[in-house]
């Protein structure tokens with residue numbers, strides 16, 4: 001049987017969604033700041049007589065604005081990021097090739113490494129950055145290319161690359177450290193989340209987790225009208241097992257029984273340790289007859305299985321009370337009825353499933 005997979009943890013989902021929203025907010029503010037800067041510097045250049053330069057900066061402001069509008073319409077965060085990186089890359093390329101105002105264009109390149117590592121991952125950020133440096137080398141080495149009008153001194157070029165290398169490495173190390181700490185925190189949160197939902201001894205879900213699942217299954221039933229059933233299972237005379245064979249033997253029985261429970265139920269079913277030696281099965285889309293059939297199969301399997309501890313065979317049977325949502329109105333009533341059926345099964349002599357039905361039980 002395939003192992004039951006848990007969905008991606010709540011902490012991972014929450015962290016991912018929060019980070020995405022945070023990055024989007026930051027990008028919006030960065031875009032607004034970029035538009036203001038580009039319009040301002042472009043205006044200054046225009047009035048200083050550098051009309052072409054001013055016009056080009058305004059065009060870039062227009063592109064950033066278009067990207068903001070695109071995101072507002074589509075909500076596509078990945079494209080919002082990719083477009084912004086492309087626009088900033090092109091703008092920096094233009095500033096380095098043209099020199100900008102008084103050859104200060106390359107100074108803007110210093111915003112690129114932190115922005116890149118923040119918006120992409122370390123690998124992609126490094127790759128894009130190396131590609132951009134290659135472009136800068138070409139511009140620096142071939143000042144006579146048609147689109148290049150700036151001339152930089154050798155000293156400037158050397159200092160530019162030395163300081164860029166320092167900044168890039170620094171940003172890389174910082175971002176790698178941030179990611180490592182983030183992943184460690186998430187792993188810790190996930191472990192806590194898992195522990196809070198799991199029964200330590202058997203590895204099954206615990207009562208708290210089952211209560212949440214019951215509540216969400218009940219809301220699904222209210223929304224869609226799709227029935228579900230539960231089976232409340234109690235190991236018979238468990239105190240005797242503890243008393244005769246010891247507490248460790250009792251623990252071993254609980255673990256072995258939990259394995260039987262897991263192996264017999266479907267991927268969509270949920271099994272939990274409800275308390276001491278009591279277990280609860282939640283069976284979505286399952287009628288009362290189907291649930292009774294499953295409980296009976298489990299009862300028969302446990303009754304015929306060999307439970308062993310340190311070479312000694314332990315007598316293990318179970319009683320179960322089954323109830324379907326079709327027979328009740330509320331979750332409390334569902335649990336109360338299952339408990340009543342379990343009580344009846346115990347009172348009738350144990351090792352049985354209640355309510356009793358005629359032998360023509362529909363197959364699962």
Ligand SMILES: Nc1nc2c(ncn2[C@@H]2O[C@H](COP(=O)(O)OP(=O)(O)OP(=O)(O)O)[C@@H](O)[C@H]2O)c(=O)[nH]1
Nearest residue numbers: 234235236237238239240242247250251276277346
């Ligand atoms: N070994 C072990 N025993 C436990 C654990 N939790 C509860 N128990 C024991 O389970 C026993 C339950 O006993 P009772 O409630 O009297 O029920 P029972 O002996 O199973 O009798 P019936 O339910 O009437 O068949 C108690 O002795 C508890 O101490 C556990 O985690 N490990």
